Amino acid sequence: MSLEAWYMDSSDEDQRKPHKLNPNQPVTLDELKTLGVYYWKLNADIYETDPDLEQIRKEQGYSYMDIITIHKDKLPNYEEKLKMFFEEHLHLDDEIRYILDGRAYFDVRDKEDRWIRISMSKGDLITLPAGIYHRFTLDETNYTKAMRLFVGEPVWKAYNRPADDFDIRQKYLVSLQGS
Known part of the structure; x- marks a missing residue:
């Protein structure tokens, strides 16, 4: 199964709900690529010894790795952290996440500043480019590793929005013009 992504509605009900438009407006992997978002599907059951993951890490230079479990019993200040992850922000580096278990959403802005929700589940590896506005939340299962x-x-x-004065944000916006 490949990744599922869609344009979001503007409802302010629970952030953990899917928030699909009616009718749903899906977003393809190719459309995500034009935003600099890349995706791989891996076998999370063998992440410790997975040659595919090793290959990606080597090719992309991902030298550092750690694991976070986001669940109310596992993460100190759980509610606070979830609120923080869901604030719209950007980073000066790429954000790379590999879902080992559970489910979650990454929301990213498209070129017209509309929210796209990316549904992540076990085995999904995604990279968000430095400078893209995004946010993260769990789905209604309230758990991901x-x-x-x-x-x-x-x-x-x-860096919470607005952060348009960062060079990396300007570089990101320039990179969108070619796609």
Whole structure:
């Protein structure tokens, strides 16, 4: 099964609901690529020894890795962290996430500033480019276990919108003009 993504409605009910438009407006992997968002499907059951994951890490230079479990019993300050992850923000580095278990959503902005929701489940690996506005939330299962990958040392700093004055945001916007 491949990734599912769609344009979101503007309802402000629970962020963990799907928020699909009626009728649904799906977004393809090719459309996500034009935004700099890339996707792989891997076998999460063998993540510790997976040659495909090793290959991706080597090719992309993802030297750092850790694992986070997002669940109320596992993550200190769970509610606070979920609120923080759901604030619209950008990073100065790519964001790379590999879902090892459970489910979650990444929301990204398209070229017209509309929200696209990307549904992530076990085995999904996604990269969001530096400078893209995005946010993260769990779905209604309230659980995910994810691998976080970085090139070099991890940088956890998020810059909440508006952050348009960052060079990386300007570079990102320029990169969209070619696609």
